Structures are given as structure tokens and as C-alpha cells.
Amino acid sequence: MTTAAVHLSSVRKRFGKTEAVRGMDLVVPEGSLTGFIGPNGAGKSTTIRMIMSIIHPDEGSVEVLGSDAIAAKDRIGYLPEERGLYRRMRVTEFLKYMATLKGLPSAGLGARVHAWLERVQLAEAAKKRCQELSKGQQQKVQFVASVIHDPDLIILDEPFSGLDPVNARLINRLIRDLHAQGRTIIFSTHVMHQAEQLCDRIVLINRGEKILDASMPEIHTRFDPRTVLVEPSSHNAAEAARLAALTGVERVQWIADRHMAELSVAREADPQAVMRAAIGMMPVRTVELRKTTLDDVFVELVGEAMPASEESGNG
Amino acid sequence: MAERRSNGAMRKIWAVAFREVRHTVLTKGFIFGALVVPVLMFGAIAAIGLLVGMQVAPVSGTVALIDPSGSVAEFARTELTPEQVAKDMEEMLRRNAEFKSLGAATGTQASAVLPSFEVKVDSITDTARTEELRAKVQDGELLALVIVPPEVLQANPVDAEGNPATFTLIVPTKSAPRTTATMEKCLARAIVKARVKLAGNDYTSLNSLLESPQTNVRRLSAEGAESDESRLTKTLLPMGFMMLIWITTFTSGQYLLTTTIEEKASKVMEVMLSAVSPMQLLCGKILGYAMVSMLMLGMYGALGVAALTAAAMGDLVSPGMILLMIVYFIMSYAFVATIMASVGSAVNDLREAQSLVTPAMLVLTIPLMLWLPISEQPNGMLATVASFIPPAIPFVMVLRVTASSEPIAAWQVALSIVWGFAWVAVFMWAGAKIFRVGVLMQGKPPTPRELLKWIRMA
Numbered sequence: 001m002t003t004a005a006v007h008l009s010s011v012r013k014r015f016g017k018t019e020a021v022r023g024m025d026l027v028v029p030e031g032s033l034t035g036f037i038g039p040n041g042a043g044k045s046t047t048i049r050m051i052m053s054i055i056h057p058d059e060g061s062v063e064v065l066g067s068d069a070i071a072a073k074d075r076i077g078y079l080p081e082e083r084g085l086y087r088r089m090r091v092t093e094f095l096k097y098m099a100t101l102k103g104l105p106s107a108g109l110g111a112r113v114h115a116w117l118e119r120v121q122l123a124e125a126a127k128k129r130c131q132e133l134s135k136g137q138q139q140k141v142q143f144v145a146s147v148i149h150d151p152d153l154i155i156l157d158e159p160f161s162g163l164d165p166v167n168a169r170l171i172n173r174l175i176r177d178l179h180a181q182g183r184t185i186i187f188s189t190h191v192m193h194q195a196e197q198l199c200d201r202i203v204l205i206n207r208g209e210k211i212l213d214a215s216m217p218e219i220h221t222r223f224d225p226r227t228v229l230v231e232p233s234s235h236n237a238a239e240a241a242r243l244a245a246l247t248g249v250e251r252v253q254w255i256a257d258r259h260m261a262e263l264s265v266a267r268e269a270d271p272q273a274v275m276r277a278a279i280g281m282m283p284v285r286t287v288e289l290r291k292t293t294l295d296d297v298f299v300e301l302v303g304e305a306m307p308a309s310e311e312s313g314n315g
Numbered sequence: 316m317a318e319r320r321s322n323g324a325m326r327k328i329w330a331v332a333f334r335e336v337r338h339t340v341l342t343k344g345f346i347f348g349a350l351v352v353p354v355l356m357f358g359a360i361a362a363i364g365l366l367v368g369m370q371v372a373p374v375s376g377t378v379a380l381i382d383p384s385g386s387v388a389e390f391a392r393t394e395l396t397p398e399q400v401a402k403d404m405e406e407m408l409r410r411n412a413e414f415k416s417l418g419a420a421t422g423t424q425a426s427a428v429l430p431s432f433e434v435k436v437d438s439i440t441d442t443a444r445t446e447e448l449r450a451k452v453q454d455g456e457l458l459a460l461v462i463v464p465p466e467v468l469q470a471n472p473v474d475a476e477g478n479p480a481t482f483t484l485i486v487p488t489k490s491a492p493r494t495t496a497t498m499e500k501c502l503a504r505a506i507v508k509a510r511v512k513l514a515g516n517d518y519t520s521l522n523s524l525l526e527s528p529q530t531n532v533r534r535l536s537a538e539g540a541e542s543d544e545s546r547l548t549k550t551l552l553p554m555g556f557m558m559l560i561w562i563t564t565f566t567s568g569q570y571l572l573t574t575t576i577e578e579k580a581s582k583v584m585e586v587m588l589s590a591v592s593p594m595q596l597l598c599g600k601i602l603g604y605a606m607v608s609m610l611m612l613g614m615y616g617a618l619g620v621a622a623l624t625a626a627a628m629g630d631l632v633s634p635g636m637i638l639l640m641i642v643y644f645i646m647s648y649a650f651v652a653t654i655m656a657s658v659g660s661a662v663n664d665l666r667e668a669q670s671l672v673t674p675a676m677l678v679l680t681i682p683l684m685l686w687l688p689i690s691e692q693p694n695g696m697l698a699t700v701a702s703f704i705p706p707a708i709p710f711v712m713v714l715r716v717t718a719s720s721e722p723i724a725a726w727q728v729a730l731s732i733v734w735g736f737a738w739v740a741v742f743m744w745a746g747a748k749i750f751r752v753g754v755l756m757q758g759k760p761p762t763p764r765e766l767l768k769w770i771r772m773a
Contacts, residue, residue, distance in 0.1 A: 084582030
């Protein structure tokens with residue numbers, strides 16, 4: 001039986017009249033790489049802050065690494081969404097300070113900091129003040145600060161935001177390495193393909209409630225593909241528009257750069273039958289049933305029900 | 316996995332405290348503002364005395380005295396001597412009751428500060444030589460020209476228009492004002508002596524008869540104990556003590572306010588809260604700035620005590636007084652630090668902080684506004700009542716303890732300490748609650764009503 005790294009039972013949190021988290025039950029298995037996804041203001045950051053014991057739930061219980069969240073604080077690494085450094089502190093000094101606060105003894109701290117700076121290609125910035133670093137370098141320093149004490153549980157809130165592709169790839173690799181070492185990682189993001197690429201488990205939160213909690217294979221099974229891509233031999237958009245007349249097709253969208261029509265298949269219709277009908281209607285070069293993406297799942301579960309006014313604010 | 320030390324709250328608090336100390340004390344701003352400037356100012360004050368002594372040019376030369384009666388010269392010769400000038404200085408210090416302690420120390424140095432004084436007096440009765448002698452003053456041949464008209468020596472010294480008669484002292488432009496003033500004083504006394512002699516009286520016996528007696532004010536307590544009266548001790552010293560505590564606590568309080576705001580603004584707060592609890596962070600910050608404050612108190616206090624000792628007034632500060640000072644300093648710092656940290660946590664910038672700090676500052680300025688009445692009546696109703704109003708308690712009590720000629724009733728001191736620290740506990744409890752909510756808040760600053768809500772909800 002898998003042990004839970006994080007266990008939330010009926011957790012509620014209210015800020016004034018707003019209920020940010022509504023009776024959340026959640027288990028994050030030890031050693032998993034779990035993605036928290038959801039629209040802005042869904043309650044992701046509030047949930048994470050409660051796991052971190054930065055704020056406390058009004059109701060329910062939070063158990064982290066087998067104890068209460070405060071006792072486990074030193075075993076957790078946290079990269080908050082709103083990043084910050086002591087601007088006038090030098091990089092090495094800042095990292096040593098954070099490691100000390102996380103309970104590491106001062107012996108060997110210098111070597112540990114140096115090794116981590118090497119890993120994130122920041123060795124040359126060791127003696128610089130944090131304010132002298134570029135935004136990307138500052139983010140890497142913050143990432144190191146969250147993992148330097150070898151935490152058992154790592155919580156990363158939007159770790160790639162603001163990073164260039166090279167640095168994003170570097171952090172991506174480090175996250176995979178840490179996961180391979182057996183660390184439990186919770187990873188919050190708005191970018192679905194990042195979650196899809198990295199996570200083995202997804203928790204979708206909307207309006208303070210968990211509306212999806214499943215592994216990626218389970219998601220792919222549960223949300224069967226309902227998008228058919230058709231490339232007409234003529235590469236003609238007008239001809240492709242005729243595909244809307246097929247039984248079971250709800251909508252047709254022309255993807256100009258790929259010369260393809262994207263057909264949304266109704267829930268009650270059979271995608272295989274739609275593919276056969278498309279081939280029968282016109283000459284085609286390719287027909288494919290697109291694999292369900294997290295984007296599709298997100299839109300299906302959240303997107304269409306979400307009023308425009310709720311698409312802003314903090315998670 | 317990394318080897319971890321125990322999850323000691325105190326270890327984290329100390330780590331936060333030492334970071335705050337290091338990043339405050341070892342900054343150019345602090346070293347210059349809080350250390351170098353006061354030391355330079357103190358040094359400058361000490362240096363002024365030395366510079367004045369070094370700048371005093373020797374006074375040497377001839378004074379031409381035009382006096383048709385010829386009676387002033389003999390007295391002018393005895394007055395314009397180094398001994399007489401030094402005697403005048405000592406007499407001035409002796410007579411000034413406010414500075415009699417200071418006088419003991421400085422009187423002995425008076426002659427050292429005086430210029431060397433070698434003046435020859437030429438008596439001239441021929442008034443026709445006035446222009447010739449004026450030219451000599453102009454050329455620097457003469458130190459001064461003194462013209463004593465006959466009416467100055469009359470029993471009723473008035474001129475033809477009935478105005479007080481005057482004598483004229485002509486000096487070259489390069490003459491130092493202090494030298495001129497000394498000669499003016501000595502010559503005026505010489506003229507009075509000549510006038511007294513011309514009137515057939517003896518100056519020494521008349522002067523003795525006219526001298527005002529010195530006052531020896533004794534303060535008598537209810538128990539019959541006597542003590543000296545010193546207005547310096549009763550007014551300036553309490554102000555000095557209170558300002559010492561005021562400056563040291565408010566300088567640290569200001570640092571606490573700005574660093575807390577900076578931590579919020581630079582978003583480092585949430586990073587910190589992932590490692591320490593809000594209470595540990597608050598305690599660490601307060602402890603750190605307490606060390607900064609104590610460093611300043613120790614430094615400024617030591618300078619103050621050294622200055623008093625140098626002025627032979629060291630006995631004005633007793634060990635008991637210093638002990639009480641330390642107790643009230645801790646209390647005042649705790650009040651100010653809690654206010655500043657909680658306000659700093661609740662706002663986004665210094666401008667917003669002002670509106671929340673102002674009410675507390677108004678209460679804290681009570682001792683400044685009431686300094687004089689409290690110093691004059693340290694056991695009066697006003698002082699007694701003011702010394703139980705938090706958070707002004709420590710400042711008012713320092714004024715009272717140092718101003719009073721007799722000890723403040725022990726029960727009042729004890730009650731003020733117990734009452735004061737009870738209020739410190741209340742402030743810290745409320746401050747911690749505000750801090751805990753405030754550090755994670757962004758957006759518009761809270762109203763006082765919202766702050767009360769935070770205290771209830773946290």
C-alpha cells in the first residue's frame with residue numbers, strides 16, 4: 001500500500017466571505033509527481049499554503065509526511081508563485097541562510113551550496129548580490145533555495161514562469177532527477193502541456209473543490225478522444241467545411257497552417273464512425289483520432305462552465 | 316538525505332536575528348548614520364574647545380589712555396594683567412550656580428584657554444593727540460586707544476544731554492572680539508575704581524558691601540534628608556536620558572518597519588514563511604533589532620557617561636538609575652518594535668505605514684510634550700497619571716526617575732514595571748496576530764477596524 005506524503009481531510013479555508021477551499025479531501029502518494037492544475041483563483045495556492053503551514057485551515061486536517069505540517073516544515077522544499085530574494089544578500093549567503101533555517105548544520109554548507117550552483121550553471125554568480133542577477137538567474141537561485149536541504153517533499157508553484165527555453169529545460173531535468181531519487185513533488189501550473197509532460201498524477205481544482213484526481217493513464221482512459229483531424233487532399237478550407245454535415249460532428253475548425261480540419265465529435269457519437277464517414281465524403285490524405293490532452297480535459301471540466309469574470313485573480 | 320539538526324524554534328529565531336543584525340549594522344548607512352555621525356559630533360564638540368585654545372593669539376602691546384584727569388591709568392595697569400583676566404573667568408564660573416559642577420572642572424582650565432596677556436598702559440592727558448594716536452592704532456603700532464571724557468569720572472556720570480556718559484575704546488580691525496571684550500571689561504572697572512577714588516571712597520570696601528550673596532538651595536525631603544538643588548540635574552538630564560532611549564528604540568523601530576515592508580514588497584516573505592513560522596520570524600526580527608538598539612544604547616550611553624564624568628558630574632548617574640534605565644529601555648523597545656513590526660507587516664509601503672503609525676506616535680510624543688512639567692513636578696498628579704499610560708510608560712518613568720530630587724515611591728516604580736510589561740504582553744499578542752495575517756496580505760492597507768478583525772480572526 002502506498003504511503004501518503006500529503007493527506008488533506010475535509011479541509012476548508014475562508015477569507016472573509018470567500019470560501020477559497022471547500023471541504024478538500026486529497027492524498028498525494030509518496031514518490032509521486034503530482035500536478036495541481038486549475039484556473040486562476042481556484043484555490044491551488046491556498047491549498048499549497050496550508051500544506052506548507054503558512055496558513056491554517058478553518059476546518060479539517062492537514063497531515064504532511066506523517067506528522068503535522070509545522071513539524072514537517074524542514075522536510076519540505078517550497079518554491080512559491082511569488083518569488084523573492086533578499087536583494088542585498090549575496091547568492092551564497094542567501095542559500096546558506098535558507099539552508100540553516102531549514103535545519104542543515106553549518107558544516108559542509110559551503111560545499112553543498114557550491115555544488116548546487118554548479119548544477120544550475122550559476123557558479124560564477126556565487127559572490128554576486130541577488131539584485132545583480134537577471135530574472136532567470138534569480139529564479140534558479142530560488143529553485144536551489146527550495147531544494148538545497150534535500151527535502152522529502154518538494155512543492156513548486158509555477159516553476160517555469162519567466163524562464164527561457166534553455167533554463168526551463170534545465171529545471172525540467174532537475175525536477176525529473178529529484179523525482180527519480182524518490183522525492184515527492186507537487187507541481188502547480190497553468191500550462192497544461194508542462195503538467196502533461198512531467199506529472200504522473202493530476203489534481204484539478206476549481207472553485208475551491210477538487211474535481212479531478214487521477215493518474216495520467218487513468219485520465220487518458222477516462223476521457224476518451226473526441227477530436228478527429230482530417231487533412232483533405234485538396235487542402236481546401238471550403239471543402240473541409242462540408243465535414244460539419246456529418247452525423248455526430250458538433251463543430252469544424254480549419255487549422256490553416258496544417259491544412260487540416262479539426263472535428264469535435266458529440267459525446268453520444270462514435271469517433272470511429274465519424275472517421276469512416278469523412279473518408280467516404282471526400283479524398284483525404286490523413287485522418288487521425290487525436291489523443292486526449294490535459295487541455296481538453298481542463299476545458300471539458302472547467303473551461304466552458306467558467307464565467308469570464310473568474311478568469312483572473314490569484315490561485 | 317541531508318543530515319538535519321533538531322527543529323529548534325530558538326535556533327531559527329537566532330538565525331533570523333543574526334541576519335537582521337548583520338544586514339543592519341554592517342551597512343554603510345548604519346555605520347555612517349548611527350555610529351560615525353554621533354562619534355564625529357561628540358568629537359567635534361571636544362575639538363572645538365581645543366581649537367579655541369589653539370586659535371587664541373597672544374595679546375601684547377601698548378594701550379594709549381587719553382584721560383585729562385590722569386586718574387584712570389594706575390587702575391588700568393592693575394586691571395589689564397593676565398592674573399586679573401584669569402580671575403574674572405573663574406569668578407564668572409563660580410558665580411553661575413547652574414554650572415558650578417562644570418566650573419570645578421573647567422575653572423582650573425580657564426587660565427590655560429586664556430591668551431598670554433602683556434599690556435602696557437601709556438597715560439596721555441593731552442586730548443590734542445587723539446588723531447595722532449588713532450593713526451597709530453590704524454597702523455597697528457598701538458593695541459588700542461582709550462578716550463575717557465571727564466564726565467565719565469563724575470559722581471553722576473551723564474553727558475551734556477543727560478545720557479549715560481561713555482568712554483571710547485578704539486581697536487584695529489584685526490583685534491579679536493574676545494580680546495576687545497576683555498579690555499572693555501577691565502577698563503570699565505578701572506574707570507569705576509578711579510571714580511570711586513575721586514569721590515573719596517575706598518573701592519574694595521564698597522565692592523564688598525555691594526556684592527550679592529551666593530544662594531545655597533537645599534531640598535528637604537519628608538524624611539528630613541537634604542540634597543543639593545540643581546536645575547541642570549532636574550531638567551536637562553532627564554531630557555537627555557529620555558532622548559537616549561527614544562532615539563535608540565525609534566532608530567531600531569524604523570529599521571524594523573522598513574525591513575518588514577521590504578520583505579513584503581520583494582516577495583521574500585513567503586519564502587521565509589516556508590522555513591519559519593510567522594511568530595518565529597517576528598521574534599527573530601524583534602530580537603535582532605533589540606541587539607542593534609542595545610548596541611546604540613551602549614555606545615551613546617557610554618559617551619554620555621564619559622562626558623558627564625569628564626565634566627565632574629559622574630555622580631549624577633547612579634547604578635540604580637542605570638539599572639532602571641535598562642529595564643525601561645527594554646520595555647520601550649518592546650512597545651515600539653511590536654508597533655513597527657505589526658504595521659510593517661500590514662502595509663505595502665512607507666507612505667501607507669505613516670497613517671497607521673501616527674496614532675501610536677501621538678501617544679509616544681506625550682513624554683516629549685510634557686517633559687518640562689514632568690521634570691519640574693516628577694511626583695505631581697500629571698507625571699503620576701502619565702506614567703501609567705501605555706505605551707508612554709517607560710519614557711515618562713525615565714523622566715520621573717531622573718528628575719526627582721528624592722526617589723520615586725518604590726511601589727510606583729514596581730507597579731509601572733509590572734503594568735508596563737503586562738501591556739507589552741498585550742501589544743505583542745495583538746502585534747503577533749496582525750503580523751501573522753498581514754505578512755501574507757497584498758493590496759490596499761487595512762483600516763484600524765480591519766486590524767481589530769485580524770486580531771480576532773488570527
